Amino acid sequence: MRPTVQLVSLSAALLVLAIVVVFVSSLQMVFLLLAALFGFVVLLDIILLSLQGEVAFRRDLPSRFALKQETEVPYVLQNHGKVSLRLRFFDGLPEECSYQSLPFILPKLAPRQHVQSSYRVTFLHRGDLRIAPSYLEVRSLLGLWWRSRRVGEEAIAKVYPNYVPALNYGLLATADRAELMGIVKPRNRGMSKEFHQLRDYNEADSVSQVDWKATSRFNRLITREYQEERDQTILLVPDCSIRTRAIDGELPILDHLLNAAILLSYIALGQGDKVGVLSFGGEDRYLSPVKGAHGMSRILDHLYNYQPTRSYGDYAELTTRILRMQTKRCLVVVLTNLRTEDQFGSLGALQLLTKQHLVLLASVRETAVERALSEELETVKDASRYLGALAYEEDIEKLVVEARGRGFSAVHESLNNFPIALANQFLDLRNSGRF
Numbered sequence: 001m002r003p004t005v006q007l008v009s010l011s012a013a014l015l016v017l018a019i020v021v022v023f024v025s026s027l028q029m030v031f032l033l034l035a036a037l038f039g040f041v042v043l044l045d046i047i048l049l050s051l052q053g054e055v056a057f058r059r060d061l062p063s064r065f066a067l068k069q070e071t072e073v074p075y076v077l078q079n080h081g082k083v084s085l086r087l088r089f090f091d092g093l094p095e096e097c098s099y100q101s102l103p104f105i106l107p108k109l110a111p112r113q114h115v116q117s118s119y120r121v122t123f124l125h126r127g128d129l130r131i132a133p134s135y136l137e138v139r140s141l142l143g144l145w146w147r148s149r150r151v152g153e154e155a156i157a158k159v160y161p162n163y164v165p166a167l168n169y170g171l172l173a174t175a176d177r178a179e180l181m182g183i184v185k186p187r188n189r190g191m192s193k194e195f196h197q198l199r200d201y202n203e204a205d206s207v208s209q210v211d212w213k214a215t216s217r218f219n220r221l222i223t224r225e226y227q228e229e230r231d232q233t234i235l236l237v238p239d240c241s242i243r244t245r246a247i248d249g250e251l252p253i254l255d256h257l258l259n260a261a262i263l264l265s266y267i268a269l270g271q272g273d274k275v276g277v278l279s280f281g282g283e284d285r286y287l288s289p290v291k292g293a294h295g296m297s298r299i300l301d302h303l304y305n306y307q308p309t310r311s312y313g314d315y316a317e318l319t320t321r322i323l324r325m326q327t328k329r330c331l332v333v334v335l336t337n338l339r340t341e342d343q344f345g346s347l348g349a350l351q352l353l354t355k356q357h358l359v360l361l362a363s364v365r366e367t368a369v370e371r372a373l374s375e376e377l378e379t380v381k382d383a384s385r386y387l388g389a390l391a392y393e394e395d396i397e398k399l400v401v402e403a404r405g406r407g408f409s410a411v412h413e414s415l416n417n418f419p420i421a422l423a424n425q426f427l428d429l430r431n432s433g434r435f
Helices: 005-023 024-051 164-174 214-219 253-270 295-303 314-326 346-354 367-374 380-406 418-433
Strands: 054-058 071-079 086-091 099-100 104-109 114-123 127-139 146-153 155-159 193-200 222-229 233-238 273-280 286-290 331-336 356-365 409-414
Touching: 005 024, 024 146, 054 086, 054 114, 054 127, 071 086, 071 104, 099 331, 104 114, 127 286, 155 233, 214 222, 233 253, 233 286, 233 314, 253 331, 253 356, 253 418, 273 295, 273 314, 286 295, 314 346, 331 418, 346 356, 346 380, 356 367, 356 418, 367 380, 380 409, 409 418
Parallel strands: 233 273, 233 331, 331 356, 356 409
Antiparallel strands: 054 071, 071 114, 086 104, 086 127, 099 114, 127 146, 127 155, 193 222, 273 286
């Protein structure tokens, strides 16, 4: 319980009167009467405040929040008492968010009535974020006190990566306009085809597609129709080590990798493939390969609370885990941020995977490095930064070249181009029949 501005003002006025009484003794009786009346009113207001009814609170949190996307959260406040209430409300939101329409101030809430309202919140970090019980202040009947209390229950806001780009890709692909996003569907080379059905020949068909046995049986030209082989397995390996902890574009690099992983999952599931996820460089987590309409939801539920750690990650241990968990040949996509220290044994450990699986090493190019290479050189400090960035980038390019020489498929792109480059590389591998 705390005093209102009115109580503080009345107390200040009474104090001024007490000072005046020191010099004008004739006002002493008036001061005593006013002080007694003031004390009685304050005490009465405290008693009335304690007799006011309880206020119930309920919020309706969405099952998912998208990172940095404004979302509306509706709530209800209900007065269970027999007198009208004046109140102020603020939800127990975490620091990792911004909000609108809070605090909520209600001049009057009638007895046995409720009010429905909402606020808009934007979460700035991904994962499980705690929303504490709400803060509610009820004003006393005479307006001298605020009574503070916590209402409602603690809740967990599940903040997911922003997968809008994946949905946009789906809409474009449905309209056969994936090229608008820069995703190129390579020509099928016939190496990853499986028989689909027999149908009547048309002029666009190649003669090599004609099924001569069926043609002789039906006495008309019959064509064998093929479709892309389905049910391939893709294992996504997001790097949660210290390599992806750096902030780039207001988000950790890991968040950019997860966005690319979601897009790749969406494409693969749409082609009938299976997608699994194995963490690296953090908590040991594994999602066995899933497919079908509900596969995307399971992947999102698994990926949304991945967080970067301070671990360096052991590629040898990762290789052992993959070989133990995935016995069938698949495409292993390692999503990482290659560093210069990775030249010491990391690629050698991963090369063991190439005996059984196809490995795609996908690394992002940090924006800070690109910026240092593109800025004009005006001072010695600028030149020093440029040379350092150039040496760093050359080391990474050597790693990428070495990876390709060891039998990996490799992608090394800027953050903006990374998801599309990864999708293009996947589609090329998917249609090459190499896995």
